Amino acid sequence: MNVQDYIRLEERYGAHNYHPLDVVLTRGEGVWVWDVQGRRYLDCLSAYSAVNQGHCHPKILQTMIEQAQRLTLTSRAFRNDQLALFYEDICKLTRSHKVLPMNSGAEAVETAIKTVRKWGYEVKGVPRDRAEIIVCENNFHGRTITIVGFSTDPRSREGFGPFAPGFKIIPFGDADALEAAITPNTVAFLVEPIQGEAGVIIPPEGYLRRVREICDRHGIMLILDEIQTGLGRTGKLLAEEHEGIEADLTLVGKALSGGFYPISAVLSNQEVMDVLQPGEHGSTFGGNPLACAIARTALKVLIEEGMIENAAEMGAYFLTGLSRIENPHIKEVRGKGLMMAVEFYPEAGGARHYTERLAEHGILCKETHEHTIRFAPPLIITKEQVDWALERIEEVLSA
Numbered sequence: 001m002n003v004q005d006y007i008r009l010e011e012r013y014g015a016h017n018y019h020p021l022d023v024v025l026t027r028g029e030g031v032w033v034w035d036v037q038g039r040r041y042l043d044c045l046s047a048y049s050a051v052n053q054g055h056c057h058p059k060i061l062q063t064m065i066e067q068a069q070r071l072t073l074t075s076r077a078f079r080n081d082q083l084a085l086f087y088e089d090i091c092k093l094t095r096s097h098k099v100l101p102m103n104s105g106a107e108a109v110e111t112a113i114k115t116v117r118k119w120g121y122e123v124k125g126v127p128r129d130r131a132e133i134i135v136c137e138n139n140f141h142g143r144t145i146t147i148v149g150f151s152t153d154p155r156s157r158e159g160f161g162p163f164a165p166g167f168k169i170i171p172f173g174d175a176d177a178l179e180a181a182i183t184p185n186t187v188a189f190l191v192e193p194i195q196g197e198a199g200v201i202i203p204p205e206g207y208l209r210r211v212r213e214i215c216d217r218h219g220i221m222l223i224l225d226e227i228q229t230g231l232g233r234t235g236k237l238l239a240e241e242h243e244g245i246e247a248d249l250t251l252v253g254k255a256l257s258g259g260f261y262p263i264s265a266v267l268s269n270q271e272v273m274d275v276l277q278p279g280e281h282g283s284t285f286g287g288n289p290l291a292c293a294i295a296r297t298a299l300k301v302l303i304e305e306g307m308i309e310n311a312a313e314m315g316a317y318f319l320t321g322l323s324r325i326e327n328p329h330i331k332e333v334r335g336k337g338l339m340m341a342v343e344f345y346p347e348a349g350g351a352r353h354y355t356e357r358l359a360e361h362g363i364l365c366k367e368t369h370e371h372t373i374r375f376a377p378p379l380i381i382t383k384e385q386v387d388w389a390l391e392r393i394e395e396v397l398s399a
């Protein structure tokens with residue numbers, strides 16, 4: 001089969017809910033991926049930050065093979081010998097008290113919503129079915145009905161209603177707006193430390209510190225969605241560390257398996273998780289032994305191989321390089337760690353033609369919201385590889 005054959009088959013039988021670049025990948029190793037014609041690309045998307053550890057990391061692969069040969073799924077009707085070890089590892093690493101494992105990011109978000117609502121009724125004393133959760137404009141928290149119901153992106157929500165009530169939307173990066181939106185029925189504020197899908201939107205310095213203080217003062221839970229920003233992406237294990245705060249609930253996913261398997265988790269700093277009783281929430285695959293073993297190794301290599309420090313160092317270097325690109329159509333270059341973006345003025349005619357040309361030059365990345373290109377390579381990228389990438393990016397973007 002050639003490239004066109006794969007594309008034709010996919011278009012013929014698949015739902016058209018994505019608009020991918022027309023590269024058909026077949027192999028990956030570290031920062032590199034290869035297409036079916038044997039062309040090599042530097043992956044600057046990292047599966048939306050799920051492969052922070054690089055493609056097919058050998059140690060995670062080894063763990064996956066060994067665990068798959070021993071035990072993969074028990075359901076939570078029984079205990080397994082990997083779950084407790086995963087719990088201990090991730091709680092110690094993130095200074096959390098409790099953890100609840102799920103599979104996808106959206107499920108972690110749903111889990112947090114359920115948990116804070118129940119906490120609101122049982123602990124805070126909010127009248128039944130009146131709990132309010134505050135979220136931000138241009139958020140991205142996943143694709144379930146509840147979640148798209150509080151999205152402000154028309155493409156995410158149009159045609160999918162009716163939606164769940166109980167969400168209030170405020171501008172991102174505006175702590176005063178948060179304070180003004182709180183009522184006696186508010187149970188939580190759900191926010192991304194940096195808005196990834198919105199185009200790497202970085203809030204003003206001090207925002208999260210003020211948010212933390214406001215949540216404390218009003219007795220509401222702070223839920224940080226670190227599904228994209230977490231696990232080293234921004235140059236810290238969790239992005240909250242940049243402001244020296246701790247959320248009450250932290251959501252991680254994506255890189256929690258290094259791209260091998262869908263694994264997510266809700267991490268809880270307070271005892272809010274204790275409101276959940278047996279039978280009230282769960283998932284057939286959540287916390288399965290294969291997932292737990294993979295996640296433990298994915299976390300271990302992130303730390304032991306210095307990927308987080310590398311993300312900080314290479315991110316700063318990469319960003320400096322991007323900032324030097326001269327093109328009057330570029331509106332802004334921004335980033336934190338290896339989570340970076342180049343935004344174009346609308347007159348540039350969208351970023352898609354750039355991402356297509358970048359692919360021709362061996363750089364894979366994706367436009368987000370039409371005018372912005374996100375650059376987020378695996379955290380193992382070396383200086384030589386950044387130079388290699390910048391040379392090509394500059395060639396395409398300054399043309």
Ligand SMILES: *Cc1c(COP(=O)(O)O)cnc(C)c1O
Nearest residue numbers: 104105106140141142225227228
């Ligand atoms: C990707 C993402 C999600 C959803 O994760 P899925 O695994 O795709 O359900 C939620 N929040 C943020 C910030 C994300 O980047």
